Amino acid sequence: MNRNGAASIVLVFAVLCLSIFAVVSFVPALREDALITREVERVAAFYTADMRAEQILAQLLVADELPEYIDGIRIYTDIDWDTFDVWVWFAYPMNDTLELIVHFALDGMNDYTLLAWRVVHVGTWEIDGSLDVWQGFDDEETIFSW
Numbered sequence: 001m002n003r004n005g006a007a008s009i010v011l012v013f014a015v016l017c018l019s020i021f022a023v024v025s026f027v028p029a030l031r032e033d034a035l036i037t038r039e040v041e042r043v044a045a046f047y048t049a050d051m052r053a054e055q056i057l058a059q060l061l062v063a064d065e066l067p068e069y070i071d072g073i074r075i076y077t078d079i080d081w082d083t084f085d086v087w088v089w090f091a092y093p094m095n096d097t098l099e100l101i102v103h104f105a106l107d108g109m110n111d112y113t114l115l116a117w118r119v120v121h122v123g124t125w126e127i128d129g130s131l132d133v134w135q136g137f138d139d140e141e142t143i144f145s146w
Helices: 003-062
Strands: 076-080 085-093 098-106 112-121
Touching: 003 085, 003 098, 003 112, 085 112
Parallel strands: none
Antiparallel strands: 076 085, 085 098, 098 112
């Protein structure tokens, strides 16, 4: 084999290796892009819900009486008649599976104590039964037979 043939084989092998490495590194980059896009959407939904929850809270604090709904958001209230404490909570939807829960206690006029301000998962959870997971022994005799 002459030198030109060997150099051509090495060049073809190098181009083939570089092409494979480019494809292998491109697939995780696409996954990272999809992950970042979902995270940006989730963060934007959180700050939108946070801003809207602040507005609803401000409306509740200046209201003469507690409404049942504000802009389609159900306002829940509970009153302790012994102490006259009033608890108020509502859930602002962020997307199909997440809600921002706001729970506070009214302390007189235009004052409140924040009890909860958190994101909760409200979507349906589906069990993945595709893995064969060990469920334990059927009876106690099997456990203590050794």
